Amino acid sequence: MPGPTADGAAPAPGRRVSARRVRRRLLSGAVVALLAGAVSVLPAADRPEEIDVPAVAAPGTLRVMPLGASSTVGVGSTATAGYRLPLWERLTAEGVRVDYVGSRSTGPDALPDADHEGRSGWSAARMVPMVGGWVLAADPDVVLLHAGTNDLLGGASAQATAANLDRVLDRIFVAAPRTHVIMAGVWAPLPKQRAQRAELTRRLPQVAQEHRAAGHSVEFVDVGDLFPAARTADGLHAAPQAYRAIAGMWAERIGAWLERPPDRRRASG
Incomplete structure (x- = not known):
């Protein structure tokens, strides 16, 4: 089955990313950021009380924050930490040196780097006052954002959920103006919230577009048909095979972003 589209554009299959290209582009971005001398200061409410995240990665390493x-x-595949282990394996096989970042660290022994920013049960609304501090501490190159499911499950409308995700993006880009965000839609089936889920999928490309117009690097990926409902572990969370499909989606979008010329990265999507 073809990979999901990002704002309607299908990723090219079989793309591989060289470690040399990752090093060159990440180091180039770091130099630009240093020359710009831009330092973002967040309100105290955006700073979590305790964060223990390494501040420096090895040269040429891609700092990836799984956020959601x-x-x-x-949940649903603890043996693979959901999508994180298969994504690590996929990117490493393609020559990308990965450093997962975040203030949490959970996963199986098979996962070399278990850092992430996953908070079970959290809605996007709940993340808003905290996410800026998490991102500021972790300093990611790429954020893999998957949130909104718990907003819909909690009774929030698609409009309110899209607004919550818009605010999450605001906080991310205040904390890390040069990061790239890949924002996935809701992949859980949510049969009781089917209409709101579809409406959210319709609204989020516009949220991403408005951020791009403001100079932010963000793309939306429609994952509504990424895997069938039968491939869930409990009707809500993906089963191992579905998590591998999710990992493939993230890997394709990361690869597509890394392949863009540096002067076109700001117009992602």
Whole structure:
């Protein structure tokens, strides 16, 4: 089955990313950021009380922040930490040196780097006052954002959930203006919230577009048909095979972003 689209554009299959290209582009971005001398200061409310995240990665390493709720933790496939182990394996096989970042660290022994920012049960609304501090501490190159499911499950409308995700993006880009965000839609089936789920999928590309117009690097990926409902572990969380499909989606979008010329990265999507 073809990979999901990002704002309607299908990723090219089989793309591989060289470690040399990752090093060159990440180091180039770091130099630009240093020359710009931009330092973002967040309100105290955006700073979590305790964060223990390494501040420096090896040269040429891609700092990836898995950000979300229980699917980011890996509920439904603890043996693979959800999508995080298969994504690590995929990117490493393609020559990308990965450093997962975040203030949480959970996962199986097979996962070399278990850091993430997954908070089981959290809605996007709950993340808003905290996410800026998490991102500021972790300093990611790429954020893999999957949130909104718990907003819909809690009775929030698609409009309110889209607004919550818009505010999450605001906080991310205040904390890390040069990061790239890949924002996935809701992949859980949510049969009781089917209409709101579809409406959220319709609204989020516009949220991403408005941020791009403001100079932010963000893309939306429609994952509504990424895997069938039968491939869930409990009707809500992905089963191992579905998490592998999710990992493939993230890997394709990361690869597509890394392949863009540096001067076109700001117009992602």
